[in-house]
Amino acid sequence: MLGGIICQVFFGLILIALYRALYAGKPQDIPLSSVTTYVWLQQAFFRMLVATDPDLQDKIRTGSISYDLCRPVSMYGFYYVRVAAQKLTGSLMRGIPMLIFASFLPEGWGIAAPASFGALLLALAALGLGLLCVCALENISMAFTMRTLDQRGMQALLNLLMMVLAGNILPLTLYPDSWQKVITMLPYAQLLDAPIRLYTGAYTVADAPRVLIIQIIWIVLLILTGQAMWRSNQKRMIVQGG
Numbered sequence: 627m628l629g630g631i632i633c634q635v636f637f638g639l640i641l642i643a644l645y646r647a648l649y650a651g652k653p654q655d656i657p658l659s660s661v662t663t664y665v666w667l668q669q670a671f672f673r674m675l676v677a678t679d680p681d682l683q684d685k686i687r688t689g690s691i692s693y694d695l696c697r698p699v700s701m702y703g704f705y706y707v708r709v710a711a712q713k714l715t716g717s718l719m720r721g722i723p724m725l726i727f728a729s730f731l732p733e734g735w736g737i738a739a740p741a742s743f744g745a746l747l748l749a750l751a752a753l754g755l756g757l758l759c760v761c762a763l764e765n766i767s768m769a770f771t772m773r774t775l776d777q778r779g780m781q782a783l784l785n786l787l788m789m790v791l792a793g794n795i796l797p798l799t800l801y802p803d804s805w806q807k808v809i810t811m812l813p814y815a816q817l818l819d820a821p822i823r824l825y826t827g828a829y830t831v832a833d834a835p836r837v838l839i840i841q842i843i844w845i846v847l848l849i850l851t852g853q854a855m856w857r858s859n860q861k862r863m864i865v866q867g868g
Contacts, residue, residue, distance in 0.1 A: 630673075630720055631720050631723055631724060634669045634670070634672055634720065634724060635669070635724060635727060637669060638665050638666055638669040638724075638728070639735075641665050641669075642661075642662050642665055642735055645658065645661050645662070645665070646658065646734065646735075649661075654800070656799050656800065656828075658734055659733065659734065659738040660738070660799070660826045660827075660828065661797060661799070661800070662734065662735060662736065662737065662738070663737045663738045663822070663825070663826055664793070664797045664799065664822050664826065665797070666724065666725065666728040666736070666737040667725075667737070667818065667821075667822045667825065668792075668793060668794050668797075668818055668822070669724060670717075670720065670721035670722075670724040670725050670728075671717050671721050671753070671818055672720070672794065673713065673716035673717045673719075673720050673721075674713045674714075674716070674717040674756070674757060674760060674817070674818070675760060675785075675788055675789070675792060675794065675817060675818070676785060676788075677709075677712050677713045677716045677717075678709070678712075678764065678781070679705060679708055679709050679712060679764075679768075681708075682705055682708070682709075682768060683768075683771065686768070686771050686772055691772075695860070701856060701860065702765060702852060702853050702856045702857075705765060705768065706761055706762070706765055706849075706852075709761045709764050709765065710757060710758070710761045713757060713760065713761065713764075714757060717757075725737060738826070740825050740826075740827075741825070741826060741827030742827070742831070744831050745824055745825060745826075745827055745831065746825065748824045748831065748834045748838075749821045749822070749824040749825035750821075751838065752816075752820050752821035752824050752834075752837060752838060752841060753818075753821040755816070755838065755841040755842065755845060756816055756817040756818060756820065756821055756841065758845045759813060759816045759817055759841060759844055759845050759848065760788075760817045762844075762845060762848035762849045762851075762852055763784070763788070763813065763814075763848060765852040765856070766848065766851060766852045766855060767780060767781055767784050769852060769855035769856055769859055770855075772856075772859040773859065787814065788814055788817070791809055791812055791814035791815065792814040792815065792817045792818055792819060793815070793818060793819040793822070794818070797819075798810065798815060798819045799819075799823070799828055811840065813844045813848060816840065816841045816844050820837050820840075820841060823837075824837065
């Protein structure tokens with residue numbers, strides 16, 4: 627875990643150094659403090675995006691997932707909760723030390739305070755919804771893995787989309803306005819971009835109901851899609867050797 631924290635801090639400092647150089651050459655409309663805050667929050671909750679359930683992947687590969695059919699519970703719901711627990715635990719264990727570290731850095735390098743106390747509460751609510759959204763995306767990825775029996779291809783593609791469209795590589799706030807009308811409506815923007823914008827004040831308190839409703843709509847759509855895919859896979863499942 628310590629190695630992961632050091633790695634994320636290192637990447638965060640590199641990204642901030644690059645953005646400081648960019649701002650020194652050409653000032654942008656968005657304050658530098660908002661960009662550095664965006665970077666630190668993305669790095670702090672990186673595990674929320676990429677953490678997976680290795681036990682589920684191994685069960686799919688070996689076929690032992692068939693034993694879970696004997697459980698008197700929904701397979702989708704069972705693994706949804708497992709993934710949520712792993713993502714939440716990983717995010718807190720890495721995120722809290724990183725945010726404490728970033729809060730002691732000088733202005734222009736560290737994380738800024740939230741726009742207001744109300745903005746902080748709304749950001750936390752949006753972060754919780756973002757966790758539900760990313761877990762639904764993860765279960766869709768696992769549904770594809772059940773078809774291919776190899777998580778690497780689909781997982782790599784979906785992770786790449788997530789890194790780009792969730793704002794982990796380049797803050798979505800720095801994209802052209804014409805692009806933002808589209809990318810902010812995608813499910814990936816609901817994971818961390820929406821909570822961070824509420825935290826920094828890029829989304830005002832008045833914008834919060836719209837932001838939260840969009841998140842809820844995506845959560846419902848993704849869960850329904852994932853459940854349908856899992857049910858289809860269960861019907862196709864064949865247990866060999868007895």
